[in-house]
Amino acid sequence: MSREPIFCEVAAPREHKGSKFSREAIWLTWSKSFRAFVAELESAGELNRRVTMKNIRGCAPYSTTYHPDKDPRKATYWPLLLDFAKSLDDWRISDKMILFRDMFPAALDSRKMRVLFSLLRVAVTEIYGDQRASLSAPVTPERKDLGFPLHADLFLSSKLWLIFDDVPDDKSGASLFMSRQNLLHLLKKQPKFPVSALKDVRQLMCGKVSRDSFDKLFRILHGGANEWSDELSLSLQKAAMKIRLRRGEGYLMDDRRWLHGRDAATRPVAAWRFHRLTFGPIEI
Numbered sequence: 001m002s003r004e005p006i007f008c009e010v011a012a013p014r015e016h017k018g019s020k021f022s023r024e025a026i027w028l029t030w031s032k033s034f035r036a037f038v039a040e041l042e043s044a045g046e047l048n049r050r051v052t053m054k055n056i057r058g059c060a061p062y063s064t065t066y067h068p069d070k071d072p073r074k075a076t077y078w079p080l081l082l083d084f085a086k087s088l089d090d091w092r093i094s095d096k097m098i099l100f101r102d103m104f105p106a107a108l109d110s111r112k113m114r115v116l117f118s119l120l121r122v123a124v125t126e127i128y129g130d131q132r133a134s135l136s137a138p139v140t141p142e143r144k145d146l147g148f149p150l151h152a153d154l155f156l157s158s159k160l161w162l163i164f165d166d167v168p169d170d171k172s173g174a175s176l177f178m179s180r181q182n183l184l185h186l187l188k189k190q191p192k193f194p195v196s197a198l199k200d201v202r203q204l205m206c207g208k209v210s211r212d213s214f215d216k217l218f219r220i221l222h223g224g225a226n227e228w229s230d231e232l233s234l235s236l237q238k239a240a241m242k243i244r245l246r247r248g249e250g251y252l253m254d255d256r257r258w259l260h261g262r263d264a265a266t267r268p269v270a271a272w273r274f275h276r277l278t279f280g281p282i283e284i
């Protein structure tokens with residue numbers, strides 16, 4: 001059994017103290033026990049493994065995940081990893097945003113963090129007995145970062161955890177958020193937004209997601225050909241909450257209760273921009 005949960009609560013970083021969004025969030029970091037566990041994995045060479053890409057059946061079109069090159073289920077650390085993964089999966093996610101800080105201790109660098117996320121993914125899928133219950137989905141690199149408007153990922157599982165890594169150190173590339181409640185309120189007030197589209201958004205954000213639905217929601221909110229697109233885009237930009245999260249910071253949230261996005265950044269989007277884990281029960 002692990003001695004304490006995977007995370008522990010901490011104060012907000014000084015740099016974010018002026019932000020209302022930060023003040024209303026819960027801030028977490030790795031617990032002491034988990035840091036010790038990571039240090040053990042590191043000294044045993046377990047974080048120097050390679051990760052491969054794997055496609056998970058039933059998760060199309062975004063079905064790719066990082067996967068460790070060696071099955072961790074026979075390793076001596078497996079029971080402890082499983083226990084920490086349970087703690088991650090049990091973490092109470094409410095309407096409140098959970099933010100992270102200091103997630104790169106000395107034992108972790110970008111490659112090792114990727115391995116760690118892939119190991120946690122295997123453990124979460126073991127808990128559910130379902131390969132679809134968690135994906136550590138890779139970042140799509142972009143030569144130019146034009147930003148990403150507010151959206152929900154709408155993977156089959158609803159918890160979304162991101163830790164930023166290769167981010168610009170200037171003021172660009174801030175994370176954007178909007179609660180589902182605020183989105184629905186804003187859409188109702190859009191004169192050109194049809195009732196049928198509002199019904200679809202409500203279904204996608206509040207109903208069961210039986211297949212990856214990112215594209216469907218994105219088309220409704222940001223499909224350029226829609227007659228409501230321009231006005232809606234301006235309203236969403238104006239109403240979004242903003243916080244510039246740095247390396248080692250990130251968030252954990254219910255992807256159905258919050259939309260997320262980011263401002264354009266001055267650097268290309270590299271495959272190391274962030275580490276991501278989506279997880280939770282499959283609703284179908």
Ligand SMILES: [Fe+2]
Nearest residue numbers: 151152153260
């Ligand atoms: Fe996303």
